[in-house]
Amino acid sequence: MGRYILQRLIDAVPTVLLSLTLVFAALRILPGDPAVAMLGDRAPIEQIEAFRHKVGLDQSLPMQYVNFLAEVATGNFGRSLANDTPITQLLADNLPYTLELTGFATLISLLIGIPIGIISAVAHGRLPDHVARLFGLAGYCIPDFFLGALFMLYFGLHLDLLPVMGGGTGFPDRMLHLVMPAATIGLVMAAFLSRLTRSAMLEVLRFDYIRTARAKGLSTWLVITKHALRNAMIPIVTGIGIYILSALSGSIAIELVFSRPGLGQLMIGAVEARDFPIVQATITMFALFVVVVNLMVDVAYAVINPRVRTGEA
Amino acid sequence: MSATMIPARSTALGALRRDPVGLICLCIIAALLALAIFAPWFAWADPTAQNVLRASRPPSAANWFGTDQFGRDIFSRILHGGRVSLLVGISAPLLAGLVGTLVGVVAGYVGGLADRLVMRVVDLLMAFPSLLLGVLVAAAMGPGLRNVVIALSLAFVPRFIRIARASTLSVRQEPYIEAARATGLRHRRVVLRHVLPNIIGPILVVGSLQVATSIRLEATLSFLGLGTQPPSPSWGNIIRDGMNNMLGSPWPIVASGVAITLAVLAFNMLGDQLSDAFDPTRRRKS
Numbered sequence: 374m375g376r377y378i379l380q381r382l383i384d385a386v387p388t389v390l391l392s393l394t395l396v397f398a399a400l401r402i403l404p405g406d407p408a409v410a411m412l413g414d415r416a417p418i419e420q421i422e423a424f425r426h427k428v429g430l431d432q433s434l435p436m437q438y439v440n441f442l443a444e445v446a447t448g449n450f451g452r453s454l455a456n457d458t459p460i461t462q463l464l465a466d467n468l469p470y471t472l473e474l475t476g477f478a479t480l481i482s483l484l485i486g487i488p489i490g491i492i493s494a495v496a497h498g499r500l501p502d503h504v505a506r507l508f509g510l511a512g513y514c515i516p517d518f519f520l521g522a523l524f525m526l527y528f529g530l531h532l533d534l535l536p537v538m539g540g541g542t543g544f545p546d547r548m549l550h551l552v553m554p555a556a557t558i559g560l561v562m563a564a565f566l567s568r569l570t571r572s573a574m575l576e577v578l579r580f581d582y583i584r585t586a587r588a589k590g591l592s593t594w595l596v597i598t599k600h601a602l603r604n605a606m607i608p609i610v611t612g613i614g615i616y617i618l619s620a621l622s623g624s625i626a627i628e629l630v631f632s633r634p635g636l637g638q639l640m641i642g643a644v645e646a647r648d649f650p651i652v653q654a655t656i657t658m659f660a661l662f663v664v665v666v667n668l669m670v671d672v673a674y675a676v677i678n679p680r681v682r683t684g685e686a
Numbered sequence: 687m688s689a690t691m692i693p694a695r696s697t698a699l700g701a702l703r704r705d706p707v708g709l710i711c712l713c714i715i716a717a718l719l720a721l722a723i724f725a726p727w728f729a730w731a732d733p734t735a736q737n738v739l740r741a742s743r744p745p746s747a748a749n750w751f752g753t754d755q756f757g758r759d760i761f762s763r764i765l766h767g768g769r770v771s772l773l774v775g776i777s778a779p780l781l782a783g784l785v786g787t788l789v790g791v792v793a794g795y796v797g798g799l800a801d802r803l804v805m806r807v808v809d810l811l812m813a814f815p816s817l818l819l820g821v822l823v824a825a826a827m828g829p830g831l832r833n834v835v836i837a838l839s840l841a842f843v844p845r846f847i848r849i850a851r852a853s854t855l856s857v858r859q860e861p862y863i864e865a866a867r868a869t870g871l872r873h874r875r876v877v878l879r880h881v882l883p884n885i886i887g888p889i890l891v892v893g894s895l896q897v898a899t900s901i902r903l904e905a906t907l908s909f910l911g912l913g914t915q916p917p918s919p920s921w922g923n924i925i926r927d928g929m930n931n932m933l934g935s936p937w938p939i940v941a942s943g944v945a946i947t948l949a950v951l952a953f954n955m956l957g958d959q960l961s962d963a964f965d966p967t968r969r970r971k972s
Contacts, residue, residue, distance in 0.1 A: 391810050400826045409828070514951040516902050518909050519925060519943035526936050622815035626906050630929065641910050644825050652825045659818050667813055 381671045385664060392660045397441050400653060401434065412647060427454065428649045441653075445661075450654035455646050460654045463639060468658075470540050471624055471635040473547075474554055478620045479613075481559025482566050487609070489563065490570020494578060495597060505567055512564015517623045521557040521630040528553060538632040554631045558623045562616050569612045573605035580604075606677050614670030621662055708959035714952040722768035731759035733766040734917040742934035751941040755931035760924070760938050764945050767919035770831065771949065774913075775901035778838035783893050785839070786846025791885070793847065794854030795877060801851070808844040816841035816903055824912035834913045838903055842896050849892050853885035860884075887964035894957035898950045905946045921946045 408421045408430060425431045429440060444450050450460035493505035529537035541550030577583065578601055586596045625637030632638075636655055643651035721728055731749070737757030745752045751760035793804040811819070816838070823837035857863065858881070866876050901921075907913035908922025916923055921942045928938035 388810070388813075392813075395810065395814075396822065399822050414828075510951070510954070513954060514898075514947045516905055516943070516946055516950075518906060519939070519946065522925060522929060522932075522939050522943065526932060526939070530932060618815050622817040625817060625821070626909060629910060640821065641912075644821070644829075645911060656818070656822055656825065660814070663813055663815070663818075 377675050378672055381668060381675075385668050388667075389661070389664050392664055393442065393445060393657065394438075396653070396656050396660050397438060400656075401430075401437070408649075424649075430649075444654075445657060450657075451650045453643075453651055454648045460651055463651065464636070464654065464658060467634050467636050467639045470633060471621075471628070471637065473551060474558070474624050474627070474633070474635060475617065475620045477551055477555035478558035478562060478624070479617055481555055482562035482616065482620070483613075485559065486563035486566025487570050489567040491574055491597060491602065493567060493571040494574030495593075497575060502571075505571065509564045509568040509571070512561045512567075515561070517557055517561045518626040518630050520561065521554065521627050524553045524557055525630065540634045550631075550633070554624075554627045554633060557630075558620050558627055561623065562620050565616055565619070566609070566612070570605065570609055573608045574601055576608075577601045577605045603677075607674070610673050610677060611670060613673075614666050617666050618663060621659070621666075705959060705963070707955060708963070711952045711956040711959060714948065715956065718768060718949055718952070719772060721765055722772050725762075725765040725769055729759065729762035729765045731762040733758060733762040733919050735759075742931060744935065745937060752935055752937035754924075754927060754938045755934050760941055763919040763924055763938075764921070764941055767914075767921045767924055767942065768945065768949075770908075770914050770918065770920040771901055771904055771922075771946070774831065774835055774838065774904040775897050775949070775953075778835050778900045778904075779842055779893050779896035781835065782839040782842035782896070783846050783889060786843045787850045787882075787889055789843075790847040790850025791854045791877060791881060794851035795858060795873070795881065804847065805851070808847050811840070811844040812848070814841075816899070817906060820903060820907050821910070821912060824907065829912045829915060831914055834904055834907055837907070838900050841903070842900070845892055845896065846889065849888050850885060853888050854881055857881050857884050887960075891957055891961045891964060894953055894960055898953035898957065901946065901949050901953065 408424045408428075409416070412421055412424060422431070429437060432440070448461055450464070452459055453463065489505045489508060493502045493509075496502045525537050528534045535553050536546075536550050537553075539550060541547035574597075583596060583600055586600050587593075591599075624635060625641065627633070628635040628638040629641060636658060639651065640655035640659070642648075643655060735758060737753075740749070740753050740757040741755050743749055743753040743757075749759050749761060751764060753759055754763070789804060793801040819841045820834065820837040823833055823840065827833045827836065863876060863880055866880050871879070904913055904920070905922035905925070908920045909926045911923075911926065914920035914923055916927070924942040925939050928936070928942070932939070
């Protein structure tokens with residue numbers, strides 16, 4: 374087990390490098406100049422030159438690449454162009470908000486999505502299944518930021534139940550500010566997760582050992598939780614990685630809807646404010662997130678599927 | 687099996703037409719396309735004309751969906767915004783589909799080192815959430831319609847490569863491919879005449895689902911201010927504008943959100959129906 378995890382960690386090194394290279398290259402090699410993209414194509418040439426010099430875009434590409442990797446390795450991303458704040462500070466301030474939003478959203482989606490998926494599979498073809506499938510379809514079709522805006526209109530402005538803006542100060546207030554944003558992302562994710570759980574359960578419920586377990590006289594509940602769910606968990610856990618990442622990317626728009634601080638807000642604000650170093654640092658953070666989540670999925674996969682850790686698969 | 691696969695295409699479309707859900711989806715899509723294409727005929731009001739005297743009105747006979755904080759007619763903005771949303775929604779998967787199918791088929795047919803290299807890049811791109819790729823491209827190339835199409839195509843290409851490659855790998859095993867080669871056909875003809883027609887089904891399914899995703903992502907990017915730039919309307923930036931005037935009027939948000947949901951729903955259901963229609967085992971059952 375430990376060996377498998379170590380192996381995955383070593384495998385992750387080139388993936389991290391590739392992802393960092395992708396971010397680096399996309400910002401520089403794609404047609405279009407980040408300086409022009411940031412300042413607009415009518416900016417005077419001197420202004421563009423000054424900008425390039427200030428953020429180091431006038432150095433040779435290999436030199437920029439080495440500097441970029443050094444920044445990532447040391448966690449020192451330089452300073453914001455707009456107000457000279459150290460970017461590391463900005464990241465540290467905003468990261469907790471994004472983490473708590475993504476974390477709670479994932480928790481909500483697990484608590485709602487998996488049970489709905491199970492009920493849907495067990496009641497296959499009957500009314501609860503139809504309702505659950507409708508829920509799954511709705512979650513795919515309603516954009517998360519629209520759902521967030523609807524929640525805000527109804528629960529925030531119409532009923533005046535929940536705070537509509539900001540991240541809150543102090544623990545109780547902060548949790549209160551988390552309810553609507555986390556519920557928005559959580560519900561959309563729960564819809565996806567219910568679809569996934571349903572199909573994974575239907576797949577498993579077909580097998581002979583389920584019939585055997587039932588024939589032994591085990592209760593339906595026990596058959597579902599002990600026999601079916603455990604085996605259905607493998608595709609679900611693999612899928613959860615994708616959903617955590619979609620919650621993370623969903624947090625970008627949701628932070629904007631609810632004017633919450635966070636990495637997404639920081640990133641979009643920086644694109645608008647033409648703050649190139651922050652843009653690069655935040656996108657890098659998101660890219661590293663992607664790698665870490667994928668790595669966690671690999672490890673979780675090994676924990677629930679013994680064949681992977683003993684190397685049979 | 688291979689004998690039944692050749693006429694599968696025509697009967698699949700036939701099955702789609704006979705199926706009520708598929709028919710409804712096609713009707714909704716046709717209606718949305720017609721409303722978008724002929725937007726100036728249906729909505730006379732200029733979608734960018736401001737009129738502060740008629741700001742933040744609820745729906746009325748003159749302004750079916752009301753007006754926004756600048757007094758612009760929302761109905762007209764939704765129809766004109768639909769042009770952008772559907773244009774991006776369809777062109778990004780189309781572009782990605784053409785490139786992805788070509789690369790995927792070649793990778794699957796040729797195999798070897800080229801195949802492994804392509805799949806490595808595909809895995810890397812697939813790991814990134816599409817929205818993040820969109821933000822990355824917008825940051826590098828600037829916001830705007832053309833760059834959104836490029837960003838979304840980049841996000842979708844790996845999905846098409848993967849499905850085209852997998853389908854090619856399974857088709858390549860079929861005896862009729864070997865037979866075609868044995869009759870002396872060149873590789874290019876084998877691919878064009880025998881491989882492509884037999885893998886088009888799964889690619890169309892992915893394509894239809896990607897149109898749904900593409901409409902959703904374009905709306906999200908425009909909502910973030912990285913897509914269609916104001917004053918041009920798009921479904922995403924109508925909601926963005928609406929967020930600044932929530933107390934004044936909820937109508938822009940609701941109308942635009944419903945439009946996105948409806949379009950995504952129609953293309954998503956169409957994808958599901960196509961998937962059923964192209965699956966011979968399911969068709970026989972019904």
